[in-house]
Amino acid sequence: MHLTIDGRVVDAVAGQTVLDAARAAGIYIPALCYHPKTGKAGRCRACVVEVDGLRGLKESCALPVKDGMVVHTATPKVMETRRMVVDLLLAEGHHNCISCQANSSCELQDMVYHLGVERPSFLIESEPTPQDLSSPGIMREADKCIHCGRCVEACQNGVVNEVLAFAYRGSHARVVCDDDLPMGDSTCVQCGECVQVCPVGALVLRQPREQKIRPHETTATRITCPYCGVGCQIDLHTRDNRYVFAMAHENQWERQPNKAMLCIKGRFGLDFVDSPDRLRTPLVRRDGELVEASWDEALDLVAERLKAAKEQHGADSIGFFTSAKVSNEENYALGRFARAVIGTNNIDHCARL
Amino acid sequence: MTNSMDEVLKAKVILVIGSNTTWNHPVFGSLLKQAVKHHGARLIVCDPRRIDLVDFADIWLQQRNGSDVALLSGLQHIILREGWEAADYIRERTEGFEEYRKALEFYTPEKVEELTGVKAADLEAAARLFATSGVGALYYCMGITQHSHGVDNVKACVNLALITGNIGVEGGGVNPLRGQNNVQGACDMGGLPNVFTGYQPVTNPTAVEKFSKYWNAPLSDKVGMTLTQMIPECGEKIHALYILGENPMVSDPNLHHVEEGLRKLDFLVVQDIFVTETALLADVVLPGVTFAEKLGTFSNTERRVQLSIPAIKPWGNVRQDYEIIADLAARFGHAFPRTPEGLFQEIRDLTPSYAGITYDRIREVGIQWPCPTEEHPGTRFLHAGKFARGLALLTPIAYRPPAEEPDVEYDLVLSTGRIYEHFHTGSMTRRSSILDAVVKTGHVELHPDEARKLGIASGDRVIVATRRGRIETTAMVTERVARGSIFVPFHFAEAAANTLTNDALDPIAKIPEFKVCAARLERVSSQGG
Numbered sequence: 001m002h003l004t005i006d007g008r009v010v011d012a013v014a015g016q017t018v019l020d021a022a023r024a025a026g027i028y029i030p031a032l033c034y035h036p037k038t039g040k041a042g043r044c045r046a047c048v049v050e051v052d053g054l055r056g057l058k059e060s061c062a063l064p065v066k067d068g069m070v071v072h073t074a075t076p077k078v079m080e081t082r083r084m085v086v087d088l089l090l091a092e093g094h095h096n097c098i099s100c101q102a103n104s105s106c107e108l109q110d111m112v113y114h115l116g117v118e119r120p121s122f123l124i125e126s127e128p129t130p131q132d133l134s135s136p137g138i139m140r141e142a143d144k145c146i147h148c149g150r151c152v153e154a155c156q157n158g159v160v161n162e163v164l165a166f167a168y169r170g171s172h173a174r175v176v177c178d179d180d181l182p183m184g185d186s187t188c189v190q191c192g193e194c195v196q197v198c199p200v201g202a203l204v205l206r207q208p209r210e211q212k213i214r215p216h217e218t219t220a221t222r223i224t225c226p227y228c229g230v231g232c233q234i235d236l237h238t239r240d241n242r243y244v245f246a247m248a249h250e251n252q253w254e255r256q257p258n259k260a261m262l263c264i265k266g267r268f269g270l271d272f273v274d275s276p277d278r279l280r281t282p283l284v285r286r287d288g289e290l291v292e293a294s295w296d297e298a299l300d301l302v303a304e305r306l307k308a309a310k311e312q313h314g315a316d317s318i319g320f321f322t323s324a325k326v327s328n329e330e331n332y333a334l335g336r337f338a339r340a341v342i343g344t345n346n347i348d349h350c351a352r353l
Numbered sequence: 354m355t356n357s358m359d360e361v362l363k364a365k366v367i368l369v370i371g372s373n374t375t376w377n378h379p380v381f382g383s384l385l386k387q388a389v390k391h392h393g394a395r396l397i398v399c400d401p402r403r404i405d406l407v408d409f410a411d412i413w414l415q416q417r418n419g420s421d422v423a424l425l426s427g428l429q430h431i432i433l434r435e436g437w438e439a440a441d442y443i444r445e446r447t448e449g450f451e452e453y454r455k456a457l458e459f460y461t462p463e464k465v466e467e468l469t470g471v472k473a474a475d476l477e478a479a480a481r482l483f484a485t486s487g488v489g490a491l492y493y494c495m496g497i498t499q500h501s502h503g504v505d506n507v508k509a510c511v512n513l514a515l516i517t518g519n520i521g522v523e524g525g526g527v528n529p530l531r532g533q534n535n536v537q538g539a540c541d542m543g544g545l546p547n548v549f550t551g552y553q554p555v556t557n558p559t560a561v562e563k564f565s566k567y568w569n570a571p572l573s574d575k576v577g578m579t580l581t582q583m584i585p586e587c588g589e590k591i592h593a594l595y596i597l598g599e600n601p602m603v604s605d606p607n608l609h610h611v612e613e614g615l616r617k618l619d620f621l622v623v624q625d626i627f628v629t630e631t632a633l634l635a636d637v638v639l640p641g642v643t644f645a646e647k648l649g650t651f652s653n654t655e656r657r658v659q660l661s662i663p664a665i666k667p668w669g670n671v672r673q674d675y676e677i678i679a680d681l682a683a684r685f686g687h688a689f690p691r692t693p694e695g696l697f698q699e700i701r702d703l704t705p706s707y708a709g710i711t712y713d714r715i716r717e718v719g720i721q722w723p724c725p726t727e728e729h730p731g732t733r734f735l736h737a738g739k740f741a742r743g744l745a746l747l748t749p750i751a752y753r754p755p756a757e758e759p760d761v762e763y764d765l766v767l768s769t770g771r772i773y774e775h776f777h778t779g780s781m782t783r784r785s786s787i788l789d790a791v792v793k794t795g796h797v798e799l800h801p802d803e804a805r806k807l808g809i810a811s812g813d814r815v816i817v818a819t820r821r822g823r824i825e826t827t828a829m830v831t832e833r834v835a836r837g838s839i840f841v842p843f844h845f846a847e848a849a850a851n852t853l854t855n856d857a858l859d860p861i862a863k864i865p866e867f868k869v870c871a872a873r874l875e876r877v878s879s880q881g882g
């Protein structure tokens with residue numbers, strides 16, 4: 001089906017929302033509480049649009065597409081509402097983008113920028129709330145929270161760890177861990193799902209912050225988690241050829257095995273790749289000690305000793321442990337080496353362990 | 354797994370046995386909790402420990418360690434007695450029913466209560482729930498396989514799924530959760546002593562001929578030795594070992610034996626990213642690279658072949674693992690492909706189930722094998738309509754107790770496993786600053802009753818002793834373990850659980866009995882006093 005958005009004819013499929021269709025066509029509509037993984041929440045009104053034939057403003061994150069629909073995303077009424085949404089959020093919080101970890105990857109900042117808001121219309125004086133640094137992996141900053149509810153929904157119903165919830169009423173409403181405990185003392189399992197969906201800098205990873213590297217300075221590459229058999233798809237963020245942080249890969253998340261979720265190991269357990277303990281050169285034993293050697297020395301020695309063992313005791317006197325951590329290609333190569341080069345089926349790995 | 358992970362959302366009833374899912378496969382654990390919380394699935398958890406999933410369960414069966422066959426057979430006994438079995442499915446798709454039924458007669462609820470400690474009434478309720486709720490899915494992990502009768506355990510799971518008609522059905526299946534990111538792939542690639550890639554037996558002359566021709570080399574048609582058989586043969590039948598990315602000095606049972614064995618070798622090569630406990634014993638150590646530095650495919654627990662892209666350029670005098678193997682092969686006059694894609698092409702040529710998968714097809718989303726042609730979309734669940742062997746065999750299973758049971762001297766049941774924050778031998782997670790900060794070292798879980806009896810409090814240093822060894826570690830008093838049981842995670846070399854474990858093996862799968870052995874606890878000293 002087709003609809004018209006701001007005068008452009010746009011493709012859509014049944015079941016999509018107007019927001020989905022607009023985004024797929026590259027038309028910007030801000031959406032602060034909606035996230036593809038947590039669904040519509042109808043909390044923020046950032047996403048309102050006008051539709052011919054429908055009265056008033058409509059939340060595009062909750063509006064199903066209809067063939068022939070004519071949508072306007074930038075009418076004066078729409079802009080006025082967005083402006084009000086932004087004004088209130090900026091006034092309530094402490095949004096100091098200058099020092100924020102989310103600077104350049106913040107959906108509120110994007111929205112303000114698109115609206116051309118230079119400064120908030122008003123300010124509400126309030127005492128800053130201290131940052132919550134109790135959790136080793138995640139920093140919370142309540143003053144940057146825009147109460148969109150994504151993290152609560154994700155923690156309660158996505159990863160179902162049931163830690164985050166809204167507490168207190170009215171202007172005191174806040175997201176809390178368990179009975180308002182510091183995150184590090186709560187039942188939080190540090191899966192990082194809440195960080196993954198938070199649109200602003202209220203929930204951020206500490207790893208990049210401690211290295212003073214913001215998201216836009218990194219390159220993301222999709223890898224497979226090296227730990228359990230779920231095979232989570234992870235965007236590994238690097239800078240200068242070093243690990244910085246990890247996020248779940250979100251592209252086509254519904255078709256990925258992990259649905260863009262991770263656990264503590266995939267989220268925080270990958271910095272070993274840069275460990276100073278990494279073995280960086282071949283070693284051979286000389287006079288009882290393991291000492292550095294060249295590749296030719298090491299490989300010649302291996303070849304020579306394997307040949308000797310085979311000649312002396314036969315191919316079946318040599319065994320191979322392949323690995324559940326290396327790739328299929330490498331497992332195949334070692335299998336071919338054991339079978340075709342050495343001539344033994346003595347090959348196994350630790351599937352049983 | 355016979356089925357895909359997200360099919361759990363379509364199951365009406367789920368039985369989890371021997372898998373602490375939310376710790377060991379946390380993201381699948383989340384899908385499972387979604388199934389219960391949002392899709393109305395009923396959940397039965399069978400586990401000696403009060404694992405976190407119990408909070409989401411309709412029924413928790415707390416069987417004694419090592420009594421899984423009795424528990425699973427008890428459920429089947431009740432299902433047949435009540436006539437809840439899928440009679441048409443059994444008739445059309447299985448064989449061996451009569452003998453199987455006879456073997457089940459032994460497992461009356463009363464007998465099962467005696468063997469497992471599970472109340473007959475709870476067993477009846479679980480049997481009713483599993484058999485009468487609709488599509489049922491079964492998930493298991495090392496808690497089922499790591500026993501001296503692990504193969505029986507698995508067969509008992511399969512039997513249960515078969516008589517309830519749940520294999521070859523969307524949302525059902527018998528689903529082993531694979532513990533490491535490429536266990537599935539290592540098996541698919543023939544990293545086993547009895548099969549080539551794609552499970553083509555080394556004893557099948559046609560397969561031998563095919564591989565021999567393709568590799569242009571004569572091949573052995575004799576089944577090789579498993580890892581757990583090779584270790585005790587070191588210095589006897591085995592004179593040289595080549596270990597790629599494994600650390601048996603922490604992961605294998607009865608570590609004293611492992612060390613003795615490795616020291617008896619004429620020659621030991623270790624190819625790894627760290628100087629592991631095992632590499633310290635090697636004659637040559639070859640530096641490979643990590644997952645983050647590789648191009649290549651990994652196959653997850655649901656048979657999904659996924660492409661991983663290098664995120665970091667390796668530096669230092671290291672080489673890609675496939676390069677190292679090719680360099681060695683060259684010294685024997687064999688030319689191996691020198692790119693991952695070249696190797697993958699050989700895999701496709703030799704392995705029908707991978708033949709249709711190309712790097713281009715899986716650049717964004719992986720494909721689940723079997724995928725025989727480039728037009729084939731891959732396979733979400735196996736055995737739809739027909740089993741590879743025609744009819745599925747219902748196997749009669751006799752009950753066997755664990756190889757070692759508690760006695761006067763060693764009065765506790767010890768089981769080992771993983772914790773949420775760490776992985777396997779710890780060589781990776783313990784070098785991750787955050788994970789290391791969260792959990793620094795090992796511990797032993799014990800029940801408050803035991804703690805009271807022995808005068809032990811959380812944080813006390815204690816000795817865990819078995820017939821094979823002893824370790825000193827810290828006590829953690831928790832109701833997660835049953836009375837009379839203790840649990841030690843195996844990630845920590847300084848308090849290596851595998852100094853304690855029994856290397857009794859399953860007679861067929863050669864899996865060691867990590868989940869049950871007899872142990873004793875002693876107090877060392879109180880914290881600060």
Ligand code: SF4
Pocket residue numbers: 138154155159161162163164187188189190191192193194195
């Ligand atoms: S890290 Fe995970 S468990 Fe912790 S609060 Fe966030 S979503 Fe919940």
Ligand code: SF4
Pocket residue numbers: 144145146147148149150151152175194197198199200202203
């Ligand atoms: S912490 Fe972030 S995700 Fe959670 S409610 Fe606040 S702004 Fe939204």
Ligand code: SF4
Pocket residue numbers: 225226227228229230231232258261262263264265266267377378379380381
């Ligand atoms: S992120 Fe966690 S659940 Fe996902 S593959 Fe890695 S270890 Fe498994």
Ligand code: FES
Pocket residue numbers: 030031032033034041042043044045046047048059060061062
């Ligand atoms: S995104 Fe639509 S109401 Fe918030």
